[in-house]
Amino acid sequence: GGGANAAVFGGGGGDGTIKIGFTAPVTGALAGFGEANDFILGEINKLAADGLMLGDKSYKVEIIFKDIESNSDTAASRASELILDEGVDLILSIATPEMINPVADQCEANGVPCMSTLAPWQPYFFGRGGDPATGFEWTYHFFWGANQLVGVFNEMWDSIETNKKIGLLCGNDPDGNALADPATGFPAGATAAGYTVVDPGRFQVLSDDFSSIIGQFKDEGVEIVVGIPLPPDFATFWTQAKQQGFNPKLVTMAKAVLFASSVEALGDIGDGLASEIWWTPNHPFKSSLTGASAKDLTGQWEQATGKQWTQFVGFAHALFEMALDVVSRAGSTDKQAIADAAAATTLDTIVGPLKFGADGLPKNISRTALVGGQWQKQPAGSPHPFELFVTNNSLSPEIPKTGDLKPLA
Numbered sequence: 357g358g359g360a361n362a363a364v365f366g367g368g369g370g371d372g373t374i375k376i377g378f379t380a381p382v383t384g385a386l387a388g389f390g391e392a393n394d395f396i397l398g399e400i401n402k403l404a405a406d407g408l409m410l411g412d413k414s415y416k417v418e419i420i421f422k423d424i425e426s427n428s429d430t431a432a433s434r435a436s437e438l439i440l441d442e443g444v445d446l447i448l449s450i451a452t453p454e455m456i457n458p459v460a461d462q463c464e465a466n467g468v469p470c471m472s473t474l475a476p477w478q479p480y481f482f483g484r485g486g487d488p489a490t491g492f493e494w495t496y497h498f499f500w501g502a503n504q505l506v507g508v509f510n511e512m513w514d515s516i517e518t519n520k521k522i523g524l525l526c527g528n529d530p531d532g533n534a535l536a537d538p539a540t541g542f543p544a545g546a547t548a549a550g551y552t553v554v555d556p557g558r559f560q561v562l563s564d565d566f567s568s569i570i571g572q573f574k575d576e577g578v579e580i581v582v583g584i585p586l587p588p589d590f591a592t593f594w595t596q597a598k599q600q601g602f603n604p605k606l607v608t609m610a611k612a613v614l615f616a617s618s619v620e621a622l623g624d625i626g627d628g629l630a631s632e633i634w635w636t637p638n639h640p641f642k643s644s645l646t647g648a649s650a651k652d653l654t655g656q657w658e659q660a661t662g663k664q665w666t667q668f669v670g671f672a673h674a675l676f677e678m679a680l681d682v683v684s685r686a687g688s689t690d691k692q693a694i695a696d697a698a699a700a701t702t703l704d705t706i707v708g709p710l711k712f713g714a715d716g717l718p719k720n721i722s723r724t725a726l727v728g729g730q731w732q733k734q735p736a737g738s739p740h741p742f743e744l745f746v747t748n749n750s751l752s753p754e755i756p757k758t759g760d761l762k763p764l765a
Contacts (some may be wrong), residue, residue, distance in 0.1 A: 363645060363680040367414025369407030374415045374689050376679060377422065377438035379446040379459050380672075384426025385562065385586055388615045389451035389474060392668040394715055395657055397421065400676045403645060406514075408680065411687040417680075418525045420444060424455055432458035439466045445689045446470065448675050451610070452670075453479040453530040460484060460495040469694040470495040471678055477721045491719040493689075496698040498669075498678070498710050498722040502535055503634055504751060506545030508728040509608045511748045512630055513551065516606050516763050520551045523573040523604070525583030525593060526557035531611060532697050535584045542582050554578050566593040571604050575662060578602075584610040585650055587618040598625050605763045606630060608728070616664040619731045619742045626742060627733040628710040628764045632726055633746055635670035635707050639725075643706040645676050664740045674705040727751035730761055745765055 377420065378397075382390035397419060404417035411573075420435035420442050431454075436499040438444045439462060449459040449472040452552060463470035472480070472495070480497050513522070524542060526532035534556060536542040543553045556569045560765045570593070581604050585593070590612030597603075608630045613619055619626035629714045648656070653673060654665035680704050686693040699719060702708045708732025713719035728748035734741060 360419065363510040364409040365406060366402060367407045369414050369416035371413035372415045372689065373418050374408065374410065374683055375441065375442060375444040376417065376419045377435070377444035378419055379422050379424045379431060379434055379438070379447065379449045379455070381426040381451050383421045384589055386426040386451055386455060388587065389668060391457070391615075392657070392666060392672045393421065395660055396672040399673070400680075402621055404680070408579060408684065410689070411473045414715060415689070424459075426455070428458050431455050432462055435459040436670060437525065439463070439468050444468065445691065446694055448472065448679055450474040450672060450675065453483050453543045456480060456497070457484050457530070460492075460497075461532070464492055465492050467494060467691060469682075469691055471682070471698060471700055472497045473675050474497050474668070476502050476505065477498055477533065477717075477723065478528040481718055481721060483530045483534070486718060486720070488718045494695050496712060496720050496722075498703070498724055499723050500596035500632075500634060500673070500726040501561040502541060503545075504723070504726040505532060505535070505610055506542055508632055508726050508748060508753050509542070510545055510549050512608055512728045512749050512761055513546075513606065514549070515595060515748065515761050517605065518579040518605050521576060521578045522546050522551045522553050522577075522580045522582055523569075523578035524553055524555045525569065525581055525585055525590070525609075526558055527585050527589060529561050530604055532558055532597070537609070546582075547651070551580075555719070559589070561589065563589060566596050566676065567600065570597050570600050572604050573604075574600070579605045582609070583612070585613070587611050587612050587615065591618065591622060593656065594622060594625060603764070607764065609698055613731060614667055616666070616740060616742055616744070619659045626731060628730060630728065630730045630747075630761065632745070633667070633729045633744065634724065634726060635667045636758075637665055637747060638746065639670070639707070639708050639760055640754060640756070641704070641708050643673060644681065644703055648706070649663065653706060670707050674707040674710075675703045678703060678710060698748045725755055727752050730759065732759065
C-alpha cells in the first residue's frame, strides 16, 4: 500500500520555514540510542537543503535538536523549550518510554504534533494513560509491541532443549514493569507456552549488585534468562553471573544487547547472547526519501562513521521519512493539518510499511516487524568481533534468516 512519497524537495525554501524539534539522549545511560543522530541529521539536512514543497510553496526545513541526557525530567523540559521558546511546528522523539513519554505528554498538552519511535508501543500508549477507544489527538508512534516480543522470545526458547525454567530480569522502570506484568508481559506468554517463571521482583535501575537475584536463579535451576534491562545493568548482572558460576543455556534480552559495542565490552561472555531484532542490513525495505535499501543505508553509515551498523540507523531514518511525508501531505505548517496527516500515514519506509490504527491497534500506533537473533563471536580477522544473526523469524517471515540459534557455552 502507498509507498509513493509526497515529499518533494526544491524551490529554494523562500516562502517560509518549517521548524522540527528533535529529542534524543546522546549523553547518560541511554546515549547509545542517539548514536545515529549526527549521521541521519546530516543526511536529512542535505536532502532538504534546497527547501521542501508544502503545497505550492517552498519551505526551509529547520531541525532543532535537544539532548535529553537520558533523564525523563530533562526530556519534559527540553520538549517544553522546543514548544514555548523555539515555536516548533512538530516534534520527533526517540528512545525508550522514559525518554519519549514526557515529550509526547508535553506535545499532547500543548497541541503540538509529535511522532516517535524506539519504544515498545504498550508502555508508550498505556504508560501515558491512553484509552484505545479514544487515543491521543497529537501524538503518533511506530514500533513493535510487547506481545510480538514475547512471541519472538518464545520461539527462541522452544528451539533450545531446556528444563523450561525462566528467570525474569526486569528493572523498576516503564519497560521493566510492562514486560514483567503477569497478565500482559513475559510471564503470561511463558506460562501459556509451558514454562515456569522465576520472578525475583523488580531490581533498582543502575544497580551494582545482582547477587541475590543470581542466587535465586541458581537455587531454582533457571536455564533461560529473559528481561529488558538497560545495557549497564545487564553488563553488571552478566559479569557477576559468570563470576558466581551461573550458566544458563539461553539469555534473551530486550534493549540490553542492541549495540555491538555493549556486546564487545563483555568480551567472550558476550558470545551467544540473544535479542529481539527490529532492523538489519538484510531487511527487504527501501527508504521512501532516497530509494536506498537497508543494505545501502548501513553501508553509508559504516563508511561515514567507521562503526559497525546499528539498528538505530534504520529507525531514526524512518522517523524523518514519516515526518517529511506527513508535512508534505499536510501542505502547510498548520498543526491540526499535520496531526491529521500523521493519523492518515500509509508509507513504505526503510523499516517496513507504516499504517496507523491497523489490525485493531489504537489510532496512534503503527506496528513494525520483529524477529529474533543472536550475537556470535567471529573468527580473528573478520570485519567485526561479533555479528548479529537473524535466527528466528516465524512472526515476520518476510525478514530472511541469516543464522541458527545455538545454546550458550
